[in-house]
Amino acid sequence: MPDTSVALESMPMRHVILNCGVPPLQAAESHSLSAIPTRTELKIINTICKEVLPEDPTPSLDEIAASPNVAHLGAPGPAPQLIDDPLRLIVHGTDAALAAVLTRLMRIDALWAEVAFIPSEESTVAQAWGLPKEKEFAFEAPVKPKPLIRDDAGQAVAHSATISDWDGREITGEIIVDDTVLLHHSARTRNPRKGQYGARLISTFDAPGIEGNRILSSEHPGGFWQKVLPVAPSLIDATAHQGRAMQAGGVNLRITIDGQSRKRPVERATFYRHLRDLQAVRA
Structure with a gap:
């Protein structure tokens, strides 16, 4: 399997910290949101992504789904969008906060954005992703793409x-x-x-x-x-x-x-792999 990690030293990058219900980390660009960000709060991601990539020239999700080429079902790979100044969103909060951010990126079809995570408490995501305690990792480590799993209600699964x-x-x-x-x-x-x-x-x-x-x-x-x-x-x-x-x-x-229950019971549910991969910053 080819190495799909991306070195950061050779390219400029826009880092945006999303502080979710925690004391904010000091950074050039950061936003304070609720512990589990609301849809209204997460609209800031729409604005940021539009600033970085006003128009996406790659095939849409509908076009990918209709294509006879099933390459998207294989090994996860880097996002096809070629961006001069990549965007890295750094989620500072809980696993549920990370899942909320991933859900927003999935729904606006902006999974080309890199996603790093700084847990604010004990975290199964941090353990699974092999994240060290040093916060610098979120800024400096390379991306390693992975599949993104979602459910039929349009919710992304962080882990x-x-x-x-x-x-x-x-x-x-x-x-x-x-x-x-x-x-x-x-x-x-x-x-x-x-x-x-x-x-x-x-x-x-x-x-x-x-x-x-x-x-x-x-x-x-x-x-x-x-x-x-x-x-x-x-x-x-x-x-x-x-x-x-x-x-x-x-x-x-x-x-x-990721630790958050739906508000009411259901009779059926489906989880499946999304057509785009997650550009995760992980060990």
């Missing part, structure tokens, strides 16, 4: 998502990764300590883009186990299945992306 029962019980439903049935289960009357509680999705660094595992216990089991056991992370099945898409259908499903 992980889960499909579970809304009330923390065993799941009733079916979850499929590409053509493989990951889980097919009907909840029992009583909630066991170990059982079928849903699935976890991880956004991988290479094709096909998704890794799915079954969840074998609930963080909030309720009943007897709630009284005798402390709240603990869910048990995850070691057997992983990879694919481009994960689909779920069932009863009373909770969809959680």
Whole structure:
């Protein structure tokens, strides 16, 4: 696989820090936003991207989708836009804040922008991306493209998502990764300590883009186990299945992306690889 990292020393770059609910870092250009930025707040990204790239000469998403060439389904690669002064957005905040910024970039089709992350607390993204504690990394490290995963509600996944029962019980439903049935289960009357509680999705660094595992216990089991056991992370099945898409259908499903749950339960959900790759600053 060719090295798709981009050296920064040879090119000028515009760095923009997005401070999300945290004390702002000092920089030439920074903006203070909510802990999880709202759509209105994130309009600043539209303005910045238009300043850097007023018109995108590359094929649109519709044109890519209609093309018989499926190169976009393979190994992730650098953005095709050739920009004299690249843009790097540095998100300073939580995993959920990063996911909100990625969602905005995806929706305005500006994933050519480089994205770095400075976590403000313990972060699964930082751990997965191998981010050091030194903040200079976000400014100086090279880009390493990776697939971007999204759901059918137009939300981007920074690192992980889960499909579970809304009330923390065993799941009733079916979850499929590409053509493989990951889980097919009907909840029992009583909630066991170990059982079928849903699935976890991880956004991988290479094709096909998704890794799915079954969840074998609930963080909030309720009943007897709630009284005798402390709240603990869910048990995850070691057997992983990879694919481009994960689909779920069932009863009373909770969809959680990078620690943030949807506001109401659903009966179905789909996650899949986006047509553009994420230009991530990672180890």
